Amino acid sequence: MSGIYIHIPFCKSRCVYCGFYSTTRLDVRREYVKAVCREAELRRGYISGPFTSVYVGGGTPSVLGADVLAGLLSYIYKVFDIDRQAEVTVECNPDDVTPDFAHAIARTPVNRVSMGVQTFSDARLRFLRRRHGSADIPMAVDNLRRAGISNISIDLMFGFPGETIAEWRDDISRAVGLGVEHISAYSLMYEEGTPLYAMLEKGSVSEIDDELSLAMYDELVDRLTVSGYEHYEISNFARPGFRSRHNSSYWRQEPYIGLGAAAHSFDLRSRQWNVADIARYVDGISQGRVPMEREELDARTTFNDIITTALRTREGISLDALALRLGSAYRDTLLNGASHYITDGLLAVTDGRLHLTRRGIYVSDMVMADLVLVDE
DSSP: OOEEEEEEOBOSSOOTTOOSOOBOOGGGHHHHHHHHHHHHHHTTTSSOSOEEEEEEEESOGGGGOHHHHHHHHHHHHHHSOEEEEEEEEEEEOGGGOOHHHHHHHHTSSOOEEEEEEEOSOHHHHHHHTOSOOTTHHHHHHHHHHHHTOOOEEEEEEEOOTTOOHHHHHHHHHHHHHTTOSEEEEEEOOOOTTSHHHHHHHHTSSOOOOHHHHHHHHHHHHHHHHHTTOEEEETTEEEOTTOOOHHHHHHHTTOOEEEESTTOEEEOSSEEEEEOSOHHHHHHHHHTTOOOEEEEEOOHHHHHHHHHHHHTTBSSOEEHHHHHHHHOHHHHHHHHHHHHHHHHTTSEEEETTEEEEOHHHHHTHHHHHHHHSOOOO
């Protein structure tokens, strides 16, 4: 299985928390899309198909408009061997999902939509500098349903400055009430270089304490599990049969191609990442080369990648598969490093797979950091 990721780095406005590569320079959209199509041709032989997922992310891909998105996907389908049953996702802002937009993308290969809802509080949406309001969210879901899109994912955030557990419960309830197939939820992060981080440094906002953050995460897991969602990755929940195939391929260490500025690629032997600069990216592609950097992966790096991806999932790491891929010494090293966490109840081995327990998820960053191998 392999996937294609297409990065669309355009936004009408920047959110205060966003650390992804994006720009509000919308005047270069068409030139950029042409470059992405050209890169697809240049990368045709990077990994073989058929590709089982295509993910158009950003940024805000929906700002391209349905016609441009349709043209882009049509070109990608011409260049690559894409499975007829592939999961094809496009990220959208709720306010972009008009009835016309929804029906237009439903006529393309898109069969899954991921929306950045974040919260149902208009005050918190304004704080984040999101363009949509709470009323736009159910309208967008309804528009997608009427157009025939039967796989919808939404993103939520918790841990806003001053947010209470009751307010977070209300967000969860309203998310469940939408009846969407997939929910991703993340604690608000203060990434260096973002406006939110600057606000934190100035003292105009404060992070919530760890105890409240943990209580909010507990509430999330309990409420969504009771509501029929499978907790299949630390931050991801899905109705049965609706796990994100594309994101799951990352966690399973499957190969993928990344197209566009700042996009990453992985062919099992190396990682590549395109330059995070639209002008340099477009210029390089126009000269018939992909402006990127590459890192060759040795066994130690691959082992560490498995720790920090597969261990995030409900199934965890297959010990037999690890030994087959890297050798039994790496399996034994992992088990030796994990032994005290198993004794403490933070990790467990079930059916030959090492995985986090519910308690272990709370300290997953610490556990994974301890298990990775550092250079001597």
